[in-house]
Amino acid sequence: MHNTSTLLADDAAKNIVKHFQANGFSGISEALVIRIRLKQGSRELVEAAFESAEIKDETPPLQQYFEILPWGFFSDFRSLAEAKSVFQTDFTSGLRTEVPRVFFDAAPVVVDDPLASGTKYDVLMKLRENVRGYAIAMLLNDPDASFLDYVGSHHGNDWQQIMGNFEITSQSLDAEIDLL
Numbered sequence: 001m002h003n004t005s006t007l008l009a010d011d012a013a014k015n016i017v018k019h020f021q022a023n024g025f026s027g028i029s030e031a032l033v034i035r036i037r038l039k040q041g042s043r044e045l046v047e048a049a050f051e052s053a054e055i056k057d058e059t060p061p062l063q064q065y066f067e068i069l070p071w072g073f074f075s076d077f078r079s080l081a082e083a084k085s086v087f088q089t090d091f092t093s094g095l096r097t098e099v100p101r102v103f104f105d106a107a108p109v110v111v112d113d114p115l116a117s118g119t120k121y122d123v124l125m126k127l128r129e130n131v132r133g134y135a136i137a138m139l140l141n142d143p144d145a146s147f148l149d150y151v152g153s154h155h156g157n158d159w160q161q162i163m164g165n166f167e168i169t170s171q172s173l174d175a176e177i178d179l180l
Helices: 010-022 043-055 080-085 099-104 147-152 159-170 172-178
Strands: 030-038 066-075 109-112 123-126 134-141
Touching (some): 010 030, 010 134, 030 099, 066 080, 099 123, 099 134
Antiparallel strands (some): 030 066, 030 134, 123 134
């Protein structure tokens, strides 16, 4: 598929996918880089609202507390328009409930949705500290398996080395942010 996205961090998203593919994670076929901003509230207030929604089996109140914008996109199998049209279902509840932790916790933060399948995102990652009130995170898609299950099945790979090298690749996001 020809990637037709024109977002600021598209090159970084492509580098993310190619980095994982080059390091033995051939199923990683899509990265959506997102920018998360807190709209209102403190950590305690936001976490309480998310916990309350979970107890009541309600949808997490993402839109009330966070602004989430696409920042970069690369996919081997669909366009940004296609990804956006199914974002509500592909960004699973399992990952949505962890957005406060991704925003507020110190990097690195990696959240896996082991039930994700098909085009649903398997992983939400924040590898760098927040910059100017924004968290930059990545949603990764491996349509064939859960990302962390895949990592667990590749014991020969040095995960710390892969993440260390990835940190260098992800530094391009800071340059993208500085252009604003």
